[in-house]
Amino acid sequence: MDELKKTSGLPLAVDGEGKLIFGEGLTPVTAAVRFKQEMMAVLFAAEADSEDELYYMYRDVCRTEDRSVIAKHGLRYDVTVIRPGQVGSEYIKTAGHYHPLKQGTDSTYPEVYEVLSGRAHYLLQTKPDEDGVDAILVEALPGDKVLIPPGYGHITINPGATFLVMSNWVAAGFDSVYGVIKELGGGAYFELVSQGEDQQFVVNPRYLPAPRFSSRPVEDRPEFGLLRGHPMYQEFLKSPEKFDFLRSPEKYF
Secondary structure (H helix, E strand, O other), rough: OOOHHHHHHEEEEEEOOOEEEEEEOOOOOOOOEEEHHHHHHHHHOOOEEEEEEEEEEOOOOEEHHHHHHHHHOOOOEEEEEEEOOEEOOOOOOOEEEEEEOOOOOOOOEEEEEEEEEEOEEEEEEEOOOOOEEEEEHHHHHHHHHEEOOOOOEEEOOHHHHHHHEEEEEEEEEOOEHHHHHHOOOOEEEEEEEOOOOOOEEOOOOOOOOOEEEEEOOOOHHHHOEEEEOOOHHHHHHHHHHHHHHHHHHHHHH
């Protein structure tokens, strides 16, 4: 429990099967499980064999005593555990989604992730249009924060040999938009295991014109309470106003 407690600021642990263990003071949450069968439309090789369970989503995780202040600010704190391994030659990943527009604005909701354990590749991508898609890869390690700004969809990939555990803050009460990525057969790029290399990114041929690809480092955003090594659950409790950007993106982006 020590590693996750240090990075999350909460009494959390993961058992040998990738299931979250809730310590004292936390309200236990039942995981929503993402199965391989649900992911067939977005996989590089849909016929590939793999473990049925790919990742586990624990939504609305919090200390019982913190629930009211989180609800007051209209936010939700989630924890996701992604199994290590591959589906065929592709590293296990999330299904990927975009966020809806905030009503009355031209801005989609942002989201912020924090790696608690393991190694993450976040693939951010703009929405497809006649100019194509900009895809951005961000590699993150424990303690790192990755901001998904308005206008971007995202997929999380586990290229490591251990469970990837990550948390996120997001505005409560909206539904993610899965259809765009599903209709295009996955994200703009697939991350595959390749001989003699750590990773290989292969373009999704359904994206036309060919998507542009770049990488960028993790960046602290102190104005939003996002600092490496500072658990963002605790940063919210200290300064909840800094997380207003999640509910009111039109004021900040």
